[in-house]
Amino acid sequence: MGAVKHLLHDQQQEEDQPMPIFSELKSVDRYTRAGHWGKFITCPSCYSTQRVHHFAWSALGCQSCKKMVSKNEWKIHGDGTPY
Numbered sequence: 554m555g556a557v558k559h560l561l562h563d564q565q566q567e568e569d570q571p572m573p574i575f576s577e578l579k580s581v582d583r584y585t586r587a588g589h590w591g592k593f594i595t596c597p598s599c600y601s602t603q604r605v606h607h608f609a610w611s612a613l614g615c616q617s618c619k620k621m622v623s624k625n626e627w628k629i630h631g632d633g634t635p636y
């Protein structure tokens with residue numbers, strides 16, 4: 554199993570990595586717009602990243618740790634462009 558682990562890694566990006574630049578990420582604020590592809594935002598509690606397509610909410614439950622996180626505590630991880 555060890556031999557195939559690195560092959561799987563690309564598909565499971567950021568799963569077992571902490572977020573070293575988390576404190577440098579910009580917070581979501583009321584001017585944040587999702588744009589055409591949405592945005593990736595990072596949970597401040599578990600550092601999981603998820604894509605959102607709009608910011609018409611004041612708080613969002615994290616899909617990973619289930620915690621309710623208010624809008625300005627989420628961090629913008631980047632545009633949701635599907636590379």
Ligand SMILES: [Zn+2]
Pocket residue numbers: 596597598599600601615616617618619620
């Ligand atoms: Zn979370």
